[in-house]
Amino acid sequence: MTPNIDLESTAVIQRLQEQRLQELMLYVSEYSTYYKRIFKDYNINPMEINTLSDLNKIPVTTKEDLQKYNDDFLCVDRKKIIDYVTTSGTLGEPVTFALTDMDLDRLAYNEAISFGCAGITSDDILQLTTTIDRRFMAGLAYFLGARQLGAGIIRVGAGIPELQWDSILRFKPTYLIVVPSFLLKLIEYAHQQGINPNESGIKGAICIGESLRNEDFTLNTLASKIKEDWDISLYSTYASTEMSTAFTECEAQQGGHHQPELIIIEILDEAGKQVADGKPGELTITTLGVEAMPLIRFKTGDIVQAHSAPCSCGRNTMRLGPVIGRKKQMIKYKGTTLYPPAMYNVLNHFNDIEAFVIEIDHNSIGTDEICIKIAAQNPSEGLLQNIKDHFRAKLRVTPKIEFHDFKTIQELRFPKMSRKPVVVIDHRS
Structure with missing residues (x-):
């Protein structure tokens, strides 16, 4: 891993990505049944994929490919698999993803630097209000990331406002990891019980699963309603099982920052071409540093808009705005x-x-x-x-x-x- 690469120049970031891309091509050409077949069928020499622009020589990978050839994406002996997760299956049959010990280390690193991006430190305590079981990657990622960061974590799980508030008042967490609409239920319960949320010690919420912002980064209706009663910082995140990586907002809250050592991103139009800067398109990702099931040019199905202007936080990475919608929806x-x-x-x-x-x-x-x-x-x-x-x-x-x-x-x-x-x-x- 390369800590603080996001503070380097765009040229340095690109060189790192291209080095990692070359390593990925070497790896999948040896171990991936699926990509070896693709390279053969399309007459592609993976050793000639050296730059980010060379990626467009490779056909995209779709969710249907993952569903149809799920096992062919596995690059390791099953004895190396430590954890199994599945996608949520929102737009089709769930897909199984296997993680090795190295993949779990990468997942922990991803979440630790994501927390750091939002200003969370080892002095903080995080309350996890999402599930860590049921083959769900996100809850595991949060736990591993907090552990690597050195922050405390309270694993309450989903729902039950009474238990959430008992934990808040008992253990004094500083941040919640939460689906934002659930914050409204916590506010409602607090008011019923005479609890003032603004005196709880919660500084902010790392929000998952629902958007907080309009396309211009102003608060949307949901976030505005939360802020009316609970004056905490709200940080948007975007992630998926397939990419084992998160895009998390910094204190400027102007989009989720790209983690260039972990993932290459393209934003493609209907014809599969890179869109002009600032235009919406389908997020397409290539994972870096994944051992068990790396993906090349995987089309996420999410329509997003990227922002490349410098961020006031000092990071020189691209930022993703809120998901405009799912392509299939x-x-x-x-x-x-x-x-x-x-x-x-x-x-x-x-x-x-x-x-x-x-x-x-x-x-x-x-x-x-x-x-x-x-x-x-x-x-x-x-x-x-x-x-x-x-x-x-x-x-x-x-x-x-x-x-x-x-x-x-x-x-x-x-x-x-x-x-x-x-x-x-x-x-x-």
């Missing part, structure tokens, strides 16, 4: 292109909404239809009209909206074997 609705996060932002405006799911389908003439199913505290025709008006004002379209009881919505949000809530149910083939 793009919706063409009444002449407007929508992604679910834009709808989340509208729905999070309403305090009366307890939970929701968004169902996407094709109608009889082959165009997209949206049905939003909502559980509300006080469902009424007035609330329904207010929601529709807000959609019309913010997104210029009004999807179909239905009220359902909370139990029905929760059953849709938490299907059997799910590790996290399913907010979008896409019935399109």
Whole structure:
């Protein structure tokens, strides 16, 4: 690993990445059944892949490739595998990822420097409010990263506001690792119990799974509602099992910083070409330093925008803005292109909404239809009209909206074997 590489010049960062890329090509050409087959089928000499621009000579790897040829990506004997994780399967069948001891060390390093990016030090105590079991990589990564950093960690796990507050008041953590919408439940419980969140000693939250910001980095509706009642720093993160790497905001909170010693990133248009600087495209990644299952030009399916202007924190790495949406979840609705996060932002405006799911389908003439199913505290025709008006004002379209009881919505949000809530149910083939 190369600590503080993010403070070096862009030229030094590129040289390091190209050195690591050459090492990766040598490694996969010897050990990866999948990539050896790709090199042969496309007549590619991996020893000629020496620069970042040379990468475009290699075809992209897709989620479907991972699902279909999962075992062919494994580069080590199974005796070397220490940990097994699976992807969440949001857009298809879950994929198994194996990690060696070296991969777990890399995961710990990734999270330790990610915490450091957000200003967390060995003097801090972190409260983990996400699961560490159920083959979930993120919880394990947080634990390993805190351990490497030397920070304390409290493994409370998901849910149960009463237990979360008991731990906050008992152990005095300084940061929470949390899905941001859960902070609203913690605030609600605190108010019910006469607890002042602002006197809890919590300085900030490392937020996962949901966006905090608009594309211009202003706080979105969800983050604004949190800040109204709990004046803590909110740090966005972006990560996935496939890349075993996180993009985490620094104190400037202007996008998640790239960790160049761990991953190469490309942002591609529909034709597979690099987009112009500052334009949105599909994040495509090449992992560096992964032993068990390295990936080359893996298309994440996430539409993002990169920012290359210097950051006030002094790092010279590219930053990723909030995920605009999943490529496969793009919706063409009444002449407007929508992604679910834009709808989340509208729905999070309403305090009366307890939970929701968004169902996407094709109608009889082959165009997209949206049905939003909502559980509300006080469902009424007035609330329904207010929601529709807000959609019309913010997104210029009004999807179909239905009220359902909370139990029905929760059953849709938490299907059997799910590790996290399913907010979008896409019935399109």
